[in-house]
Amino acid sequence: MQTIFITKNEVIGKYEGICNVVLSDHYYWYKKKNIPVKLSIQAKRVASSLFLEESKNHNFEYKVIKSGKEEFVFIAYDKSQIIKKLESLGISSEQINKIHFAQIEFAKLKQDLFVNENKTLTSIEGFITTVTKESSNQRHLANILKTKKLSSKTINVKIDDKKYLVFKKSIIALGILSVVLLTHLITSRVLLGNLKEQQNEIRIKYNLPSTNFELDSIIRKYQKIEDKQMRIRDIIQRVLAVSLKEGDYITRILQSDETIDFEFNFSDDARLKKHIKLLKDNKLRVVEKDIKGNTLIIKYPIKEDAK
Template sequence: MFSKFKDHVDTIFVDINSANFELDKSVNIILSPSLYWVKKVSLPVKSVREVKPLLESLFEENLPNGTYSYEVYKQDDDFFIFAYEDQMILNILHEKGVASSQINKVYLAQSELFEQANAKRISEDTVLLVEDGIVVLLPVSFASSDELLDVCDVKLSKNSIRLKQFSHFVNEKSLYTIAIIFFVLIALVSIEYFITLKKDHLSQTQRNELFMKYGLKPTMFQNRSMLRGYESIYKSQTQLRQYMADLLSLKLKKNHKIKMITYKNKQLSVEFIGLKAGEEKYIEQMLKSKKCNFSAQYKNNIWYVEFKI
């Protein structure tokens, strides 16, 4: 049988004046009171969820200018509320040799060390102690102690905090606003897309009905090809009717007659009779004045004229 054990994660205490660390793996971090603001308050509410919207206003007159994150947890009948600058803390950790990738979880001294019975020295000049339930950092002149703070065996609570690396650029309210605008845009685009699909479906249905009604081909390529064929026929028929109209409007001399008109393979042929050689010239002039495109020859007392359609 094999057993699976969790890897042990060391815990370190970080203060503004802490010495640099040399780390080769991830660690849990307990932040000194010098790195956050804390208040112990009693409020006429029962749950942490009800307090969270009030946190910024509860600190409104106490904080220097900066970009803060806020946290709260409840202990007995009191609420402990916190304000801290994410980027400032991350910068200090970086200066102390703690990379972002080496941070496992981050805790506040208030939630992890509030049960310390005696003052604990964290440097030559400062000690950590608990006053009225608040973990504070004081000069050694207020409470001297020879006992060093050791957090290696501290049993960590569930009250960890999350440091936001980009809190100085975009705050949560802005993110929520951007997210709402984004989802509204998605909704509008989706609605427009479905409306377009519906219109396209209706258009396809109407087109199919129209194609069936008029016996059109199933594709636009075929229909365009058919259209070009009809346009060619229309052009030929129009030209033919024009030539016929020109022929029938000719003012022929006495005994000059049209014997035959034939149309085959896009060619209109006309035979004039009763003309002696040379007498066809006046008919030629009339046809040319009508801008007719023709060729002609005189043979066996018949004048043959051909029109190319």
């Protein structure tokens, strides 16, 4: 049966099918203490008091192993942290035979083991850990794991396989989605390229500006022209909405940069005054009003809204 070694950022060995898992010191806390009791189960009663500081952010469980007459190895571990790591690797409960600690399995390590180009498994005063250390040692951890005989000192960790299946399906769905998005991206880029070519052809054909700055300037210019024309149209519609009696006429409409002028001719003074009153109802501001006999001249501002 194959054995894998899990560090914080790496997995040593292949985990296809059923395997044994050895956890590096990243997944547990270790202490060795002399306790005046005979059995591990008795020593376990004081385990929580040994890891008070470390347990503040963890929900610890404990593995206690007798290593001398009154000497015990205490290992504190957080199951949720281990489960989270195994799930992230896509390892299900069915794939796990046993879970071991490096501290126990390599307790008698005397010579460093090569993990990768920058990491080495070593013993520091009896504490088994992976350290950043270049090594020319030819003893590779990956090779040792192939023939390593493991102890019976293990822990049980139950992974929610339903959650694992959801995770696995999510990965598959994510893969399919990635392919779809990639296809869409490629198609979009092709279409974008075609659009840019067409845009360039139109620009050359109609002598259009080549930069957005020039284009925005032209748009603003014609927007002002359109706004002015809309304002003029609105004034004319409101003025013409006031009906003239038979015999009364608009004799002239003049437009300047600032105003639009209407000249009316009425058959008598009474009609002129009545029409002035009716024009007030259109709520257009009058810049200037001039009356000469039966002739009325009214000027409306183009650049100002009605008040």
